[in-house]
Amino acid sequence: MAFRHHTNSKQSRRWLGWLALLLALGAALAAFGWYQLFREEPQHFDSVEAYYRYGSIGTESEEGLPYWVWRVLPGLFPQHLPGEGEDEGYAALGIVWEEGEPTPVGFSLKTIGFPRIGINCAACHTATYRTAADGERRIVPTGPHQTFDPQAYLRFLGDAAADPDFTADTLLAAIQEETELSWLDRLLYRFLIIPRTRDGLREQAERFAWTEERPRWGPGRIDPFNPVKFHPDLLALDPAEDDTIGNSDIMALWAMDAQEGHALHWDGLNDSLTEVVLSGAIGDGARPDSLPVEALEELAAYLRHQRPPPYPFLDTLDRQMASRGEVLFEETCAGCHGPDGARTGTVIPQAEVGTDRHRLAMWTAEAAERYNAYAEEYPWDFDAFVKTDGYVAKPLTGLWLRAPYLHNGSVPTIEDLLRPTEQRPEVFYRGYDVYHPARLGFIHTGEAAKRYGFRYDTREPGNGNAGHEYGTELPAEDRDALVEYLKTL
Ligand code: HEC
Ligand code: HEC
Structure with missing residues (x-):
């Protein structure tokens, strides 16, 4: 035994x-x-502005793409890019890529196991402008993007993933021309990373299928909250039971200190900058566990202090006219838009301001309730989402670079906004970033605007240009004086 x-x-x-x-x-x-x-390598930036342009807001793990796959897609699938302009690669989608940088402005490169790319706030909240077609393109972080077409970007990725040529063989051959992958990496890309990316992009395209039946966003606009409402992991509402159209113009994020305590977003759905910043990151694909809460707090401080550039043709300004215009502004506009206006930063009922009602209807009481109940177990949590009945009268800081105007970007210039609805352009082109030297708005008619821009038809649902007829009864010379003053804001 x-x-x-x-x-x-x-x-x-x-x-x-x-x-x-x-x-x-x-x-x-x-x-x-x-x-x-999955190992995460920290990023390093010399300044908060560099972080703003290229830093991670936590979108790479959930909705990020393998960097090398992303790099080779435009070269492999040019047929799925919009093609009327002369820009190539991602620039055809209005994406701005600075010389020598590994990613465009608004895209972050972060290693989580392997190099991944994700978008950040600057993808949408970075303005560009040129003072002449052959002039240098100026990049203004925190300004509203004019040229980036987020919907076309989503569609490009979906169409590329659906293409029969989206295979490990084709992609690896193209990647091999850009970088040297080890044999082990090649195995991982072939059997794991590429198939998983293809499936993920196809799923994403399906999740956005509801956009096919609604009017195009076009450059400089997105439907900001329907993607969050309909996402199964977020507010989980059903697109089949909700035909709202939220198409809305990207907003400027500079001088947020002047909006302390104001209702934020176009309809004032939340008045806490912290909550708006965090929910912005979640809307872009960050998830509670990947959200860099501290970095985003720093970013909010940066937004408070950032200032817009001055109107680029100030040397042509008629100062006398502008000071006459300032008096008119005080009389007709300052109560809603002036720094001390009684209604500045508050929601003006849609029935009163009369602008397009679709964006307002998109945000519902149920959505607000669900967002407030989201991420309850985290220290940051949301509590301030509400449903309102109108649009916020914003301070007009950096007004010149916020064209086209109104929440849906339906009026190309300030001069047009100061005319009755019937006299505003019914159709124009947006997305061409050459500034008009006199009109307080971008060039939006003519051959170049047509070639590079998106045809904006104000008769489409959500695109209406009616309402906000303040100042439209001013005599022509007063209107000109007011426009002259508005150039200085
Ligand atoms: C895909 C484009 C996109 C991205 C990326 C994006 N935003 Fe926005 N943002 C918008 C649009 C469009 C609006 C206006 C939405 C509305 O209310 O209709 C907006 C509104 C805002 C506002 C409200 C401003 C005001 O004056 O009321 C803030 C603040 C903001 N975003 C911050 C951020 C931050 C911070 C990030 C990154 C964490 C971010 N956004 C990422 C498109 C974007
Ligand atoms: C009763 C309040 C009120 C008055 C008075 C008023 N506005 Fe507004 N304004 C608003 C509201 C509300 C909005 C947002 C409407 C929307 O986007 O649908 C707005 C939007 C704007 C915008 C668009 C801003 C952007 O970023 O696109 C401009 C420009 C503007 N107003 C200029 C003026 C001028 C100039 C005057 C005076 C002639 C004026 N407003 C008078 C309430 C007012």
Whole structure:
């Protein structure tokens, strides 16, 4: 018995040894897998502005793409890019890419196992302008983007993933021309990363299928909250039971200190900058566990202090006219838009201001309730989402660079806004970033605007240009004086 017992325990010790070895191998493999797929490398930036342009807001793990796959897509699938302009690659989608940078402005490169790319606030909240077609393109972080077409970007990614040529062979061959992947990386890309990316992009395209039946966003606009409302992991509302159109113009984020305590967003759906910043990141694809809460707090401080550039043709300003215009502004506009206006930063009922009602209807009481109940177990949490009945009268800081105007970007210039609805342009082109030297707005008619821009038809649902007829009864010379003053804001 003793003998047998002895053998048994020897045998089991041997088995235990094998098991330990196996476990160790398994653990090594798991650690290796984790390292290759999930280890996070911190990013470093010299300034908060550099972070704003290129830093991570936590979107890479959930909705990020493998950087090298992303890099080669436009070259492999040019047929899925919009093609009337002369810009190539991602520039055809109005994306701005500075010389020598690994990613465009508004795109962050972060290693989570392997290099991934995700969008950040600057993808939408960065303005560009040129003072002449052959002039230098100026990049203004925190301004509203004029040229980026987020919907076309989503469609491009979806169409590329649906293309039969989206295969490991084609992609790896193209990647190999850009960078040297190790044999191990090639295996991972072939069997894991590329198939998973293709499936993820196809799923994303399906999640946005509801956009196919609604009017196009076009450059400089998105439907900001329907994607959040309909996302199964976010507010989980059903697009089949909700035909709202939220198409809305990207807003400027400079001088947020002047909006302390104001209702934020076009309809004033939340008055806490912290909540708006965090929910902005979630809307872009960050999730509670990937949200860099502290970095986003710093970013909010940056938004408070950032200032817009001055109107670029100030040397042509008629100062006397502008000071006459200032008096008119005080009389007709300041109560709603002036720094001390009684109604500045408050919601003006839609029935009163009379502008397009679709964006307002898109945000519902149920959506507000669900967002307030989201992420309850986290220290930051949301509580300030509300449903309102109108649009906010904003301070007009940096007004010249916020064209086209109104919440849906339906009026191309300030001169047009100061005319009755019937006299405002019914159709124009938006997305061409050459500024008009006199009109307080971008060039929105003519060949170049047509070639580079998006045809904006004010008769489409959500695109209406009616309402806000303040100042439209001013005599022509007063209107000109007011426009002259508005150039200085
Ligand atoms: C895909 C484009 C897009 C991205 C990316 C984006 N935003 Fe926005 N943002 C918008 C649009 C469009 C609006 C206006 C939405 C509305 O109310 O209709 C807006 C509104 C805002 C406002 C309200 C401003 C005001 O004056 O009321 C703030 C603040 C803001 N965004 C911050 C951010 C921050 C911070 C990030 C990054 C974490 C971010 N956004 C990312 C498109 C975007
Ligand atoms: C009763 C309040 C009220 C008065 C008076 C008023 N506005 Fe407004 N204004 C608003 C509201 C509300 C909005 C947002 C409407 C929307 O986007 O649908 C707005 C939007 C604007 C915008 C668009 C801003 C942007 O970023 O696109 C401009 C420009 C503007 N107003 C200029 C003026 C001028 C100039 C006057 C005076 C002639 C004036 N407003 C008078 C309430 C007012």
